Amino acid sequence: MTDPHSGPDDGAWAVSFRRLDPSVPVPTRAHAGDAGVDLTATEDVVIDPGARVLVGTGIAVALPVGTVGLIHPRSGLAARTGLSVVNTPGTIDAGYRGEIKVCLINHDRSTPIELRRGDRVAQLVVQRVELPRFVEVDTLDETTRGHGGYGSSGGHAALGDAPTVQRTSTPGDGPAASASEKE
Numbered sequence: 001m002t003d004p005h006s007g008p009d010d011g012a013w014a015v016s017f018r019r020l021d022p023s024v025p026v027p028t029r030a031h032a033g034d035a036g037v038d039l040t041a042t043e044d045v046v047i048d049p050g051a052r053v054l055v056g057t058g059i060a061v062a063l064p065v066g067t068v069g070l071i072h073p074r075s076g077l078a079a080r081t082g083l084s085v086v087n088t089p090g091t092i093d094a095g096y097r098g099e100i101k102v103c104l105i106n107h108d109r110s111t112p113i114e115l116r117r118g119d120r121v122a123q124l125v126v127q128r129v130e131l132p133r134f135v136e137v138d139t140l141d142e143t144t145r146g147h148g149g150y151g152s153s154g155g156h157a158a159l160g161d162a163p164t165v166q167r168t169s170t171p172g173d174g175p176a177a178s179a180s181e182k183e
């Protein structure tokens with residue numbers, strides 16, 4: 001019977017990887033169909049509250065051009081301990097052949113996080129990515145959103161009812177208007 005969750009690309013292509021540290025586990029999905037493969041820490045480390053640390057995974061990959069690897073935090077560790085990735089999602093470029101490292105941060109305000117070698121600390125999601133040319137123009141097409149952003153559509157009690165000020169500025173005008181600035 002056909003798996004209702006299978007897609008047209010299931011099993012269609014592979015990502016070559018090397019274990020730079022021979023005893024780290026092979027990147028695997030916890031469940032078939034999971035978006036990410038888990039990455040493990042290659043060292044024991046204690047992350048103090050608010051501190052960050054760059055941790056090796058012992059894994060290097062050769063992603064096909066037209067794809068990107070994204071390093072995401074793991075939700076269970078985030079919710080239970082405050083562990084996250086500073087630059088989430090981290091970007092693994094197709095041409096990168098070095099060790100994948102994760103820049104971890106402890107968002108908890110009081111409790112250090114103790115990680116052991118082999119702990120699954122982050123996940124790698126591989127996605128297709130567009131590689132467009134960038135073309136400089138004099139004017140951009142008009143849209144209903146225009147310059148509106150940073151909460152301009154409302155819908156959040158903390159932002160209040162007043163629309164945010166959208167100050168138009170030209171290069172050299174100085175810092176842009178604060179996103180929280182109200183009329």
Ligand SMILES: O=c1ccn([C@H]2C[C@H](O)[C@@H](COP(=O)(O)OP(=O)(O)OP(=O)(O)O)O2)c(=O)[nH]1
Nearest residue numbers: 071087089090091092093096099100101102103
């Ligand atoms: O979480 C991450 C993010 C990046 N990298 C590696 C792969 C990536 O291809 C390379 C460069 O990342 P990025 O482009 O984000 O860093 P940069 O600060 O812009 O450095 P560079 O000037 O080398 O591009 O570093 C990691 O191992 N882990």
